[in-house]
Amino acid sequence: MIARRAVLAGMAASATMVSVKAAAAGRLSISGSTEQGGLMVGKAAPGAVVDLDGVALTVSPSGIFCFGIPYDAAKPLRVTARFADGFEELREITPIVRQYDIQAINGLDEKYVAPPQEILDRIAREHALITEARKRVTEGLEFALPIEWPCAGRLSGIYGSQRILNGKPMAPHLGVDVAAPEGTPIHAAADAIVAITDEFHLEGGFTLLDHGLGVNTCYLHQSKRLVTAGQRVKRGEVIGLIGHTGRATGPHTHWGLNWFEVKLDPSRATATPTPPQG
Ligand SMILES: [Zn+2]
Structure with missing residues (x-):
């Protein structure tokens, strides 16, 4: 019984930590399809500096930015946002690899x-x-x-x-x-x-x-x-x-x-x- 209570307490503590972390991470949001060929739209904040794999992205005055996942991308893409108050956040986007329709046609003239x-x-x-x-x-x-x-x-x-x-x-x-x-x-x-x-x-x-x-x-x-x-x-x-x-x-x-x-x-x-x- 004591052991069970300890487990529950532990779960509650980690759940709280997750929500705190989520609140902090909520400053940067990214949406869109993470499949190969997907277009992602992110929102940081006015004045934020955002880069994709070390290359600066254009950020609109309200903090919106975009990037695309190339059709053959396999490695995670790293998005880093530096907010005006110095807070920094990193997001890794792992592309979902697709099976494309490939047809071999042989014996052509x-x-x-x-x-x-x-x-x-x-x-x-x-x-x-x-x-x-x-x-x-x-x-x-x-x-x-x-x-x-x-x-x-x-x-x-x-x-x-x-x-x-x-x-x-x-x-x-x-x-x-x-x-x-x-x-x-x-x-x-x-x-x-x-x-x-x-x-x-x-x-x-x-x-x-x-x-x-x-x-x-x-x-x-x-x-x-x-x-x-x-x-x-x-x-x-x-x-x-x-x-x-x-x-x-x-x-x-x-x-x-x-x-x-x-x-x-x-x-x-x-x-x-x-x-x-x-
Ligand atoms: Zn076409």
């Missing part, structure tokens, strides 16, 4: 169509524009989860899928595809400023939205773009129409979510893992 140099040059120029735009941090935009699906439809391509053709691995598909009828309205994932909207060779009708704190989304293969560069859009606002322009076999949008250059899985940042039924 080795002959392939190499685009002419002028097309390769055009693709390189267009990708340089996108890369540049993704480096920007636009002030005054404070990203928040979850994001909106661009449209109702069928998930026709998933994040991380990869084909290995005759033993040669192709680039993994680091976005999702939503198939919907031509002309279906496409909606902004979150409040944003239009960073790029243009017609590109591979992407077709392309729009890149900057949501702040390094977070951006892109919408490919649009039949019609309904916004202009520099325009401010609200979450859910119609920005274009579904099409199959650029390298696309049928009407859909390839939808990408990035944290700077890190390509994430948009279906892990939405309220549901699949789009509403079309």
Whole structure:
């Protein structure tokens, strides 16, 4: 009986310690999917300095910051917050490793169509524009989860899928595809400023939205773009129409979510893992 009481007392003491620790740790909160490809949103406090694996993150005036978990990340990510009063907190995020859909296709004709140099040059120029735009941090935009699906439809391509053709691995598909009828309205994932909207060779009708704190989304293969560069859009606002322009076999949008250059899985940042039924 005495022994049992001692055990209970011990449990109570450790429970109290846990809650005290939790209260102290409550100064830093981080939410989002910890799977590979997940986008995390953290909140520290005004004036806090936050770094990810030793690299400083952009922190909004109210203390919000973002970071992404790369698709092949395996080691824990270390987030350190230093508050204005000197209090310091460390959080380790261990990525949940995923099994991606990998298809090996062998016995294909080795002959392939190499685009002419002028097309390769055009693709390189267009990708340089996108890369540049993704480096920007636009002030005054404070990203928040979850994001909106661009449209109702069928998930026709998933994040991380990869084909290995005759033993040669192709680039993994680091976005999702939503198939919907031509002309279906496409909606902004979150409040944003239009960073790029243009017609590109591979992407077709392309729009890149900057949501702040390094977070951006892109919408490919649009039949019609309904916004202009520099325009401010609200979450859910119609920005274009579904099409199959650029390298696309049928009407859909390839939808990408990035944290700077890190390509994430948009279906892990939405309220549901699949789009509403079309
Ligand atoms: Zn795609």
